[in-house]
Amino acid sequence: MKKLGMGLVGPGFIAAHHLDAVRRLGNVDIVGIAGSSLESASKRARELGVGHAYASYRDLLADPAIHVVHNTTPNHLHREVSLAALRAGKHVISDKPLASSAEESRELFEAARDAGLANVVTFNYRGHALIQQARSMIAKGKLGAPVFVHGRYLQDWLTDESTYTWRLDPKLGGASSALGDIGSHWCDLAEHVTGSRITAVLADLHTVVPVRQAPASSAKAFAKQDRSVQQRAVKITSEDLASVLLRFENGARGCLVVGQVLPGHKNDLRLEVNGRTASVAWQQEQPNQLWLGHHAQANTVLERDPARLDPAARGYAHLPAGHPEAWSDAFRNLIADAYTWIRRGGTPETRPAALPTFADGYRNSLVIDAMLRSHAAGGVWQNVDEPIASKRKNKGKRG
Template sequence: MKKLGMGLVGPGFIAAHHLDAVRRLGDVEIIGIAGSSLDSAKKRARELGVARAYANYQALLADPAVQVVHNTTPNHLHKEISLAALHAGKHVISDKPLASSVQESRALFDAARDAGVANVVTFNYRGHALVQQARAMIAKGKLGAPVLVHGCYLQDWLTDERTYTWRLDPKLGGVSSALGDIGSHWCDLAEHVTGARITKVLADLHTAVPVRQAAVTSAKAFANQTKSAPRRNVAITSEDIASVLLRFDNGARGSLIVGQVLPGHKNDLRLEVNGRLASLAWQQEKPNELWMGHHAQANTLLMRDPALLDASARRYAHLPAGHPEAWADAFRNLIADAYAWIRQGGKPETKPAALPSFTDGYRNSLVIDAMLRSHAAGGVWQDVDEHREPRQKQGKRG
């Protein structure tokens, strides 16, 4: 099988995980990476074991050896680079969010539809075997009619007021922090697992750390900044805590709590779905367990075991029971689905059901936008703007 050539733009924190995932596939050749300058790209290429560096993304796109572009740049560059890649006829794998606004996301959806190439957004939690197991069980009616969908995504990496990152700059990360960065993951997961859509939201947003002491030298996400480094005060306008009530199109109610300043919570994503017959719950930090709740019998805990999973979930489990699979494995599963789709031409009808496309990225932008509008209106219910949804969907709704 001929190897597909991939290039990566934006060699920051997440870039190493994209490269690790494609290396694990074995049928993808890493052609090169582009950064903010040729010198920075060369430095990261050496660090990441990549042979070629490009002075800018335009040079990378001009290379005929690059067939697939991974866009791992800060949010404000997503539209520009993904749009250029689509116009160049390249398949695109973009980090979430798809773009910095609903309007930019819609532009990318339209461009991807017209380009006729594979277009993927990295809502990587879909790649867990037990997430797909939960989805299959709900689709087959094992829970009965869902009545409540609830959960959280809690982190503590912004607890210290001396922590500052480009994600908190609205010009670079967008107007939303907690919801746009991690709440988006939960919303995609909730809709994907239940097969239902969020139709109305009521949101309360809060900034617990309104002023941060930013190091003068670095604003990289997850950068280690010494306490003695020169600092400047920065007023923060985006939320670091959010609580949201939800309504779904199947009649279910829901709630979501998101926070990035909560000590002790490292990457605490949880989703629970309660139906009339049973409940299920999954935690990202315990990805090999799926809790099943019952009314008139003992609760059970399904451990990830390929022999016990639904056929649709089994292919996402690669190790026998008792051999844990986690975040990097789920990310690899999503990238594997992406390249399987690319090898089939990226046509809508051949997209794997679990793979999130630009359609899903645009849909997610609509949900987050409704939450921001709800808070701005003083905490009142807002509709997710279905009239702004594209009429033409790309294959099965994922």
């Protein structure tokens, strides 16, 4: 099997996990990385054990040894780098969100579609075996008709007012903070597991910490701030707490709570789907258990056991029962699906069913955009815009 060559642009926090997942595949060459300068890229290349550093992402794209580009840059650079990679004939795996706005996401979706290249956005929670189990159970009608979809994504890393990150700067992270950063994961998961789209939202957004102390230089995500360094007061305009009511196309109702200033919650992602005959719930911090709720019989917990999973989920569990698999394993599963798709030619027909694409990233951007519009309008229901591809298809044009 011919080895594919990959290059990574933006060697920050998440980059190490992309590289780890690729290394675990065993059949991909990590050619090199590019950062904001040759100096910074060289430093990170040494730290991450990568053999080559490029002076710019353009130099990386010009290297014929690279077939796949992982875009892990800050949000405001997603469009520029991914678009350039597609135009250079490279397959693209982009960190989420796909871009800083729905308009930019649409542009990337259309560019990827027209280029005929594999395009992936890292909604990595899809890679959990029990998420695929829940999806299969719902698709087979084992819960009956879904009536309520609810959950949360709660964190506390922004609780301290002295914590600051580029994600809070609208010019770098986009108009939304908590919803765009982690709420996007939950929304993608809810739609993927239920097989039904969110069609309307009613959102209440709030900024708990309206002023933060930021260092004079740029701040990395999740980095502890040095209080001895000179700081500046920064007014925060994006939300760090959100409550959202949801309507799904299958008639189900839902609600979501998102926050990043809630003490004690580290990475508390939870999704529950209640059907007419049964319920299912999954929590990211306990990823090897799937709760099954019943009305006239005892509730049960399904442990992650390859022998007991649906065939559609079994391939995402690699260890025997009793051997926990978690976040990095799910991330590896998503990257494995991505490279499987690339080797198959990157056509729509050959895409693994669980793999999120730029179409999903574009779709997700429209959902978050509707939430922002709902709050801006004073907390009223807003319909989620229909993706442009569907509109064109309905008009008899290329979709």
